[in-house]
Amino acid sequence: xxxxxxxxxxxxxxxxxxxxxxxxxxxxxxxxxxxxxxxxxxxxxxxxxxxxxxxxxxxxxxxxxxxxxxxxxxxxxxxxxxxxxxxxxxxxxxxxxxxxxxxxxxxxxxxxxxxxxxxxxxxxxxxxxxxxxxxxxxxxxxxxxxxxxxxxxxxxxxxxxxxxxxxxxxxxxxxxxxxxxxxxxxxxxxxxxxxxxxxxxxxxxxxxxxxxxxxxxxxxxxxxxxxxxxxxxxxxxxxxxxxxxxxxxxxxxxxxxxxxxxxxxxxxxxxxxxxxxxxxxxxxxxxxxxxxxxxxxxxxxxxxxxxxxxxxxxxxxxxxxxxxxxxxxxxxxxxxxxxxxxxxxxxxxxxxxxxxxxxxxxxxxxxxxxxxxxxxxxxxxxxxxxxxxxxxxxxxxxxxxxxxxxxxxxxxxxxxxxxxxxxxxxxxxxxxxxxxxxxxxxxxxxxxxxxxxxxxxxxxxxxxxxxxxxxxxxxxxxxxxxxxxxxxxxxxxxxxxxxxxxxxxxxxxxxxxxxxxxxxxxxxxxxxxxxxxxxxxxxxxxxxxxxxxxxxxxxxxxxxxxxxxxxxxxxxxxxxxxxxxxxxxxxxxxxxxxxxxxxxxxxxxxxxxxxxxxxxxxxxxxxxxxxxxxxxxxxxxxxxxxxxxxxxxxx
Numbered sequence: 001x002x003x004x005x006x007x008x009x010x011x012x013x014x015x016x017x018x019x020x021x022x023x024x025x026x027x028x029x030x031x032x033x034x035x036x037x038x039x040x041x042x043x044x045x046x047x048x049x050x051x052x053x054x055x056x057x058x059x060x061x062x063x064x065x066x067x068x069x070x071x072x073x074x075x076x077x078x079x080x081x082x083x084x085x086x087x088x089x090x091x092x093x094x095x096x097x098x099x100x101x102x103x104x105x106x107x108x109x110x111x112x113x114x115x116x117x118x119x120x121x122x123x124x125x126x127x128x129x130x131x132x133x134x135x136x137x138x139x140x141x142x143x144x145x146x147x148x149x150x151x152x153x154x155x156x157x158x159x160x161x162x163x164x165x166x167x168x169x170x171x172x173x174x175x176x177x178x179x180x181x182x183x184x185x186x187x188x189x190x191x192x193x194x195x196x197x198x199x200x201x202x203x204x205x206x207x208x209x210x211x212x213x214x215x216x217x218x219x220x221x222x223x224x225x226x227x228x229x230x231x232x233x234x235x236x237x238x239x240x241x242x243x244x245x246x247x248x249x250x251x252x253x254x255x256x257x258x259x260x261x262x263x264x265x266x267x268x269x270x271x272x273x274x275x276x277x278x279x280x281x282x283x284x285x286x287x288x289x290x291x292x293x294x295x296x297x298x299x300x301x302x303x304x305x306x307x308x309x310x311x312x313x314x315x316x317x318x319x320x321x322x323x324x325x326x327x328x329x330x331x332x333x334x335x336x337x338x339x340x341x342x343x344x345x346x347x348x349x350x351x352x353x354x355x356x357x358x359x360x361x362x363x364x365x366x367x368x369x370x371x372x373x374x375x376x377x378x379x380x381x382x383x384x385x386x387x388x389x390x391x392x393x394x395x396x397x398x399x400x401x402x403x404x405x406x407x408x409x410x411x412x413x414x415x416x417x418x419x420x421x422x423x424x425x426x427x428x429x430x431x432x433x434x435x436x437x438x439x440x441x442x443x444x445x446x447x448x449x450x451x452x453x454x455x456x457x458x459x460x461x462x463x464x465x466x467x468x469x470x471x472x473x474x475x476x477x478x479x480x481x482x483x484x485x486x487x488x489x490x491x492x493x494x495x496x497x498x499x500x501x502x503x504x505x506x507x508x509x510x511x512x513x514x515x516x517x518x519x520x521x522x523x524x525x526x527x528x529x530x531x532x533x534x535x536x537x538x539x540x541x542x543x544x545x546x547x548x549x550x551x552x553x554x555x556x557x558x559x560x561x562x563x564x565x566x567x568x569x570x571x572x573x574x575x576x577x578x579x580x581x582x583x584x585x586x587x588x589x590x591x592x593x594x595x596x597x598x599x600x601x602x603x604x605x606x607x608x609x610x611x612x613x614x615x616x617x618x619x620x621x622x623x624x625x626x627x628x629x630x631x632x633x634x635x636x637x638x639x640x641x642x643x644x645x646x647x648x649x650x651x
Contacts (some may be wrong), residue, residue: 031388065136133359320368443595535578
């Protein structure tokens with residue numbers, strides 16, 4: 001792998017052509033290597049049906065290539081032009097309330113609309129032919145931010161017909177579907193597949209299996225849409241990578257499935273905006289308003305490394321204030337540098353800033369860039385220049401170090417607990433992120449694993465929290481794992497058809513874990529049940545029958561953490577203090593090496609280096625670890641928004 005590189009998002013169609021040359025020169029001066037273009041340019045590429053105007057695009061690529069820059073071209077299918085809607089008026093998605101979404105912004109298409117899918121294939125094919133052999137082309141991006149603005153799910157006639165076909169393919173007979181969905185309940189049995197409606201505009205909730213299958217279908221439509229473009233682009237240039245830019249905490253489709261037809265996963269990292277619109281506490285939002293949640297970006301770096309089978313980028317990195325949250329703070333000076341270094345520490349190949357120049361018009365005119373609207377440098381211009389120089393000086397290559405701890409993240413589990421939370425606020429992702437943060441505070445490298453993982457070999461601890469249902473791969477991995485395993489709460493509490501398993505949760509062999517969850521207590525979020533020792537239970541706890549050893553229990557005698565050999569079961573949703581206590585207990589049981597990190601400081605190892613970043617608003621002093629030989633960037637005194645890189649001793 002080559003040295004990590006920087007990129008920037010650029011929109012030549014937004015600027016006078018006589019600006020392009022100087023822009024490209026300045027990009028090269030900053031140390032930028034990759035430039036993403038094109039993803040919103042369909043109306044300039046094809047102003048009217050069949051009227052192709054690719055000449056300006058080719059000239060812009062000529063300019064960028066002449067200045068030593070590689071182009072990532074984004075297919076423009078996230079923003080079909082107005083004439084496309086006139087041609088296919090039924091291509092617009094329909095929301096859950098039955099309202100047709102209109103033209104005038106972006107992402108105004110329905111993944112189920114086969115006519116639009118073919119139009120997307122057509123423009124992708126034409127562009128591949130026109131620029132596929134251009135010497136500046138370095139890769140492709142498919143579309144832009146699939147599903148953004150809640151556009152994965154559509155309740156249109158096209159979606160209804162597609163869903164009915166999908167169900168017929170899956171179940172074969174309507175009797176099989178009736179049985180899987182439990183349609184004898186409330187007299188919901190069907191006689192034909194074409195009788196089945198979408199799970200919206202009902203008197204009350206749909207059967208959970210109906211809702212879950214609709215989400216599975218919708219996810220499959222995103223994957224199918226991506227595959228069409230991937231196949232065209234790879235047929236033209238099999239040597240170039242195909243990438244898509246995913247998002248933060250977006251789970252409406254299964255990213256692992258979509259990435260089966262990608263070479264690299266990327267995501268768009270906006271730490272301040274993501275924190276502002278998150279459900280994190282007001283206290284955390286105040287503390288990290290100008291830095292972002294210290295663990296959210298890192299978690300997504302590790303998630304998309306898993307989605308991309310080891311290869312991943314940041315396709316859009318926040319450079320300054322954004323425009324789309326209720327409040328949009330100016331980052332703490334140095335954060336645009338810190339965020340890039342943190343991404344590289346987790347294995348990023350490229351970090352691409354969004355955008356080159358702040359637009360003085362339209363929806364995103366309040367979104368900062370590396371340049372101000374008057375083309376003068378914004379603060380992140382200088383920080384990006386500094387990162388490029390530091391990368392060359394330090395010489396990091398290779399991959400992120402394999403973690404000793406892993407956590408399983410599953411999109412279907414997110415859907416399941418949205419459909420049937422039982423306790424408002426219960427989510428798979430929240431449990432995963434809570435455990436991730438608790439391990440990370442000790443400086444431990446963590447990997448995120450998909451639910452298709454067949455082996456946990458090489459890990460000391462694997463956590464599987466709030467997993468909807470087991471599959472054969474996970475059962476095999478669990479049975480063969482020799483390390484410490486943390487399961488629950490709620491893991492294995494349903495079958496793949498969204499029913500309670502015959503043996504009850506967690507639905508594991510008794511020789512592995514002799515335990516049954518017999519009853520659920522969901523708790524008002526304003527209340528908390530004290531746990532003996534320290535910590536508390538909130539939202540959720542389980543009445544457990546078990547012969548396993550009770551490690552932690554609450555003050556009412558309900559088991560909270562039990563263990564049988566190296567298998568541990570967590571039977572409650574815990575406060576941060578309780579989650580940290582559970583994690584600390586496991587670390588001690590395994591005798592896992594930890595670092596004594598100052599508050600607000602995080603780290604990750606890559607290619608023989610440990611990269612420290614300081615999310616705090618004040619300076620921090622590092623304690624040099626025993627496996628470090630010295631600092632190659634920065635010192636033990638880590639300023640606010642500071643970065644220090646330590647060299648590790650050779651094993």
